[in-house]
Amino acid sequence: MTKQQFWKNGVSGSTKGLVIAGGVISLLCGGLNVLTFISYLSMGYMSNAIFVALDMVVFLALGLGLLLARSRVCAVIVGVWYFIGRILILAMSNISYFTIALSIIFIGLYVMGIIGTFNFHKEYNQMMFDNTNNQNNNYDNYTPYQ
Secondary structure (H helix, E strand, O other), rough: OHHHHHHOOOOHHHHHHHHHHHHHHHHHHHHHHHHHHHHHHHHHHHHHHHHHHHHHHHHHHHHHHHHHHOOOOHHHHHHHHHHHHHHHHHHOOOOOOHHHHHHHHHHHHHHHHHHHHHHHHHHHHHHHHHHHHHHOOOOHHOOOOO
């Protein structure tokens, strides 16, 4: 059974939800960076637009890697990338309590994505181990790892 087939038929619902939460928040951050990039270009802030473009590409690429490939590496890198970015913004500017609260929520969603990708691979490896030890290799009777 491939990982794609396992994602459709064998993975637990909670793991799917965790992975999707991390991927969607990455794509949301990437989308917000697209809007910021366009506004910076329209105002003529080219030096800022370059950094926003880098941020935009990182979030969108890693978000797609998290959603499409369930990549643990993408999940960890995008979570760390967001966390470092928030620390830099906090150090360089005076931000509101709302921004801090929103950042904490986003960090929580990234952590959920990281946990989800690790759970996905754990469940997949458990299924593969169980099926190699099982002589009939019948995937239809597989129940997700609990």
